[in-house]
Amino acid sequence: xxxxxxxxxxxxxxxxxxxxxxxxxxxxxxxxxxxxxxxxxxxxxxxxxxxxxxxxxxxxxxxxxxxxxxxxxxxxxxxxxxxxxxxxxxxxxxxxxxxxxxxxxxxxxxxxxxxxxx
Amino acid sequence: xxxxxxxxxxxxxxxxxxxxxxxxxxxxxxxxxxxxxxxxxxxxxxxxxxxxxxxxxxxxxxxxxxxxxxxxxxxxxxxxxxxxxxxxxxxxxxxxxxxxxxxxxxxxxxxxx
Numbered sequence: 001x002x003x004x005x006x007x008x009x010x011x012x013x014x015x016x017x018x019x020x021x022x023x024x025x026x027x028x029x030x031x032x033x034x035x036x037x038x039x040x041x042x043x044x045x046x047x048x049x050x051x052x053x054x055x056x057x058x059x060x061x062x063x064x065x066x067x068x069x070x071x072x073x074x075x076x077x078x079x080x081x082x083x084x085x086x087x088x089x090x091x092x093x094x095x096x097x098x099x100x101x102x103x104x105x106x107x108x109x110x111x112x113x114x115x116x117x118x
Numbered sequence: 119x120x121x122x123x124x125x126x127x128x129x130x131x132x133x134x135x136x137x138x139x140x141x142x143x144x145x146x147x148x149x150x151x152x153x154x155x156x157x158x159x160x161x162x163x164x165x166x167x168x169x170x171x172x173x174x175x176x177x178x179x180x181x182x183x184x185x186x187x188x189x190x191x192x193x194x195x196x197x198x199x200x201x202x203x204x205x206x207x208x209x210x211x212x213x214x215x216x217x218x219x220x221x222x223x224x225x226x227x228x229x230x231x
């Protein structure tokens with residue numbers, strides 16, 4: 001399998017549930033990301049992992065908890081979510097470069113998990 | 119803080135037309151800019167990546183340009199087809215403390231058969 005794979009594709013959970021989203025990349029990239037996409041809003045960066053260490057969380061509520069056990073896998077653990085957390089959650093990966101390619105070689109996104117909180 | 123604006127927000131044109139999608143950004147200190155397409159309910163598919171040292175990139179019927187000094191990028195689609203219908207997003211990497219991409223809200227494109 002190639003690219004960035006996210007599971008599950010769809011998830012419906014109650015506000016008291018605990019669930020996890022999974023992301024796996026097969027590209028040998030050294031950074032992984034979680035983004036949230038809500039209707040009528042630009043994609044919002046939630047978490048960044050470079051070399052397995054979290055570098056930014058952009059003030060995301062603590063009910064979202066990321067985990068990056070290795071450079072190929074990324075999880076987003078969810079607990080006591082609110083209905084407004086319903087959105088498309090996208091995982092991405094990238095490879096940092098050097099010199100004129102300091103910005104890297106572009107991002108690859110997964111197909112996303114459509115989360116509905118009821 | 120980088121802000122990205124995409125104009126128009128929505129566009130509907132007949133099949134076969136050439137069209138231009140616009141993206142503007144407030145901070146010209148970017149490392150690269152990437153155009154994506156997103157089909158309804160799906161993830162993002164990368165179309166073109168332009169490094170800050172480049173002025174344009176081409177792939178098939180798509181051509182993207184970058185003018186850092188004016189803070190603008192355009193995506194040109196030649197001979198549009200119904201299969202081009204999607205939302206087109208531009209995003210840029212500015213480095214510094216923000217390691218992720220900054221996105222615009224996108225242009226929703228419909229190509230009429």
